[in-house]
Amino acid sequence: MHIAILDDDPAMREQAHQALADPWRQQNLSLKISTFSQVSEFTAAAMRDTFDLAILDWELPDGSGLNVLRWLRSYLDTPPPIIMLTVRTGEQDVVAALASGADDFVNKPFRPRELAARAMVAMRRGKNGGRERDAENNLTLGNIRFDTQRQCIYRDDHPVKLTYQEYRLAFLLFTHIGKPLARSYLYDYVWGRDERFSSRTLDVHIYRLRQKLGLTPDHGWRVNAIYGYGYRLQEALESEA
Structure with missing residues (x-):
């Protein structure tokens, strides 16, 4: 998981970071949190990396969090869930944020456990599309079925x-169908943040998955390389088969 926090107040960034990190740490889950104090820093990162959630302050020194929200919705094919974090409490502001595409609205000062809970709900909601789980916790997508307990x-x-590594890469691609995934995001999930590999390592693993899982249009799937960014798995159109 990768969460981005955009807020110009260092104390608020640290509080939000701590509030989000604690639940994942207690469950021994992997979480990466990137913090930004300026709109320009955030947008530059969003163009090269993949975020599972963005938490945006409304008032920023070089712009508006609301405009950043609108930019994410218009610039990215599949933007991450977005939570607005602000001192604004007026009904008009809440309506404006939700109408612009915010998934939730949290007022400052926030309660840490509430922020963490809302973040988890937003990310869960963002990943529920197009997947079916049965009683045995299998994940089925088209002709591909994951046994998540046995990891096969x-x-x-x-x-x-x-x-x-191939299983983890396949799981990540299939649970983000249609979403562009940055190379750095794929590396962090599959190999861990402390490991660094050549670009060729990821390309070879993608090639192997294409062969082993039949990720080609004639089997209903298509893996696209996105120049300068990463990869995206998509369902192929019937006309491509």
């Missing part, structure tokens, strides 16, 4: 032999 994959009900 079935293609057309036949088991596919994958390495640990």
